Amino acid sequence: EPEVTQTPSHQVTQMGQEVILRCVPISNHLYFYWYRQILGQKVEFLVSFYNNEISEKSEIFDDQFSVERPDGSNFTLKIRSTKLEDSAMYFCASGGTATVPLHFGNGTRLTVT
């Protein structure tokens, strides 16, 4: 069964540094998402991406965050200047259409020190 793959599985960075989290969505999917889960809290929507542009973003997704689909396979989340509160598990997800369930990757655990 096709999978969403995320790299790295764990990223440790210092506060103020830039990080790029990478995702390879399922190949024929058209809708791409980033979610995050801070330890002990619920999974939260960050951003959705369709047709090479952001279709919706949450209030969490401020100017420090950006997403990109640099080629036909990768989907990246960049955090320009990380803060301690950015420490979380970041999940990439993709969907074939707007009405099918999202498929999630195994996540990248980001630790900001």
Add this chain to the structure above:
Amino acid sequence: DQQVKQNSPSLSVQEGRISILNCDYTNSMFDYFLWYKKYPAEGPTFLISISSIKDKNEDGRFTVFLNKSAKHLSLHIVPSQPGDSAVYFCAASADSGGSNYKLTFGKGTLLTVNP
């Protein structure tokens, strides 16, 4: 802002018995509901879903019930198996059919099925 609530953080059942996980929502615009299962160190895995035009959807051992008037849904697992032990997330969407499929998740319920 808890639009999707799972009030039981944990549930423990015996193997072979029924597991019932509950979820309440407040946003009347939600029209599509899903249950995801999550094992440690893995992402959420889709389990079953239901559209707001239905009140029940069944898939093998898993059945989801939706009570729109009460804004409540439940997931029934019968019979429960030890491999079902995981965190179960209820999720809802108000955007089915559009170009966006943003999910709002509950906090999850940790199900433990004892052999």
